[in-house]
Amino acid sequence: MTEQTTPQPRANVGKIPAYVPGKPPVPRAGLTTYKLSSNENPYPPLSGVVEAAMGVVGQMNRYPDMGCTDLYAALAEHFDVPVEDLSAATGSVALIYQILQAFCDPGDEVVYAWRSFEAYPIAVTAAAATSVQVPVTATGEHDLDAMAEAITDRTKVVIVCTPNNPTGPAVTQTALLGFLAKVPSHVLVILDEAYVEFVRMDDAVDGLAVYREHANVVVTRTFSKAYGLANFRVGYAVARAPLAGALRAVSLPFGVSGVAQAAAIASLQAEEHLLARVESLVAERKRVVDGVRAAGWDIPDAQGNFIWFALGDRTADFAAAADEVGIVVRPFAGEGARVSIGEPEANDRLIDLAGSFRR
Structure with missing residues (x-):
């Protein structure tokens, strides 16, 4: 008798680590709870965005514009880039998957800092490529010299x-x-700028200027964070036309919904209001950083809409203590916890927790 077998996925599929999303808060009687685990924008949609999205909801029986024509035109005008240099997808994370799918053969190496974005090892493994993780510095920064040294023929x-x-x-x-000068021209460099709108520092990266000067650079950005469209899942890449074309070639047909496209366009048009909100979040970030440091914590520089507590084996205890006061954080077991900048009341509770938690 012939032995019965079942279909088996590629070997790498069984090695893909699970993505762990930020969990919602546990409801607590008499206490407003806050989700600070997913780096979401705490503000409601910008003016005009809901109206633009609702204008497309009535067309849900029709496919969206697969070519994202109006969205590409809006992005091209907003950032002064050619339409041919753009590629949109369901969040910037989808673009990272597409880049690895388009450029990596099985066993090819992908170099990135670690700890960094949780989706990187998932996307690399899904592409049957090999992760080369370069530890961040003690202050949570990229060690670009070590990353350059980690580049090999693979x-x-x-x-x-x-x-x-x-x-x-x-x-x-x-x-x-300086780092790009050390990277071979055939190696593609993803500049993941999901939180670019929140950066306030001297000599900040100008991703669009970098892409204009380096043919091997892809800039990925998202509408999920500063623009507050996390539920709609729309991101975009900016790269030289051959690279952007490769991303569009492997993209999921009709991947960006018409509602998401309309909302993104309306969000670009509401930039004045967006910038005011971002400035409020940046001010809250400074208040939180100052408060946490005043409580005795040595936390890294914060340039996104979140802060990082390096807690090691105390991470689970910290997350549990946060839960008790009605805020949920994003723990990384044995390493630390990331906490989003949220509503002022939520931020107040975090500052209080930083003062009371046993260090």
């Missing part, structure tokens, strides 16, 4: 996450240009 892609999620620091333009 390296196809390097990822620079700036600001780095979840630790917070951003690289400088000077350091990035």
Whole structure:
């Protein structure tokens, strides 16, 4: 009798680590709870965005514009880039998956800092590529010299996450240009700028200027964070036309919904209001950082809409203590906890927790 077998996925599929999303808060009687685990924008949609989205909801029986024509035109005008240099997808994370799918053969190496964005090892493994993780510094920064040294003949892609999620620091333009000078021209460099709107530092990276000067750089950005469209999942990449074309070639047909496209366009048009909200979040970030440091914590520089507590084996205890006061954080077991900048009341509770938690 022939032995019965079942279909088996590729070997790498069984090795893909699970993505752990930020969990919602536990409801507590008499206490407003806050979700500070997913780096979401605490503000409601910008003016005009809901109206723009609702204008498309009535067309849900029709497919969206697969070519994202109006969205590309709006992005091209807003950032002064050619339409041919754009690629949109369901969040910037989808673009990272597409880049690895388009450029990596099985076994090719992808170099990135660690700890960094949780989706990187998932995307690398899904592409049957090999992760080369370079430890961040003691202050949570990219060690760009070590990353350059980690590049080998098998390296196809390097990822620079700036600001780095979840630790917070951003690289400088000077350091990035020095790093790019060491990267072979055939190696693709992803500049992941999901939190670019929150950066306030000297010599900040100008991702669009970098892409204009370096043919091997892809800049990825998102509408999920500063623009507050996390539920709609729309991100975009800016790269030289051949690279952007490769991303569009492997993209999921009709991947960006018409509602998401309309909301993104309306969000770009509401930039004045967006910038005011971002400034409020940046001010709250400074207040939280100052308060946490005043409580005795040595936390890294924060350039995103979150801060990082390096807690080691106390991480679970910290997350539990946060839960008790009605805020939920994002723990990384044995390493630390990332806490989003949220509503002022939530931020007050975090500052109080920093003062009371046993260090």
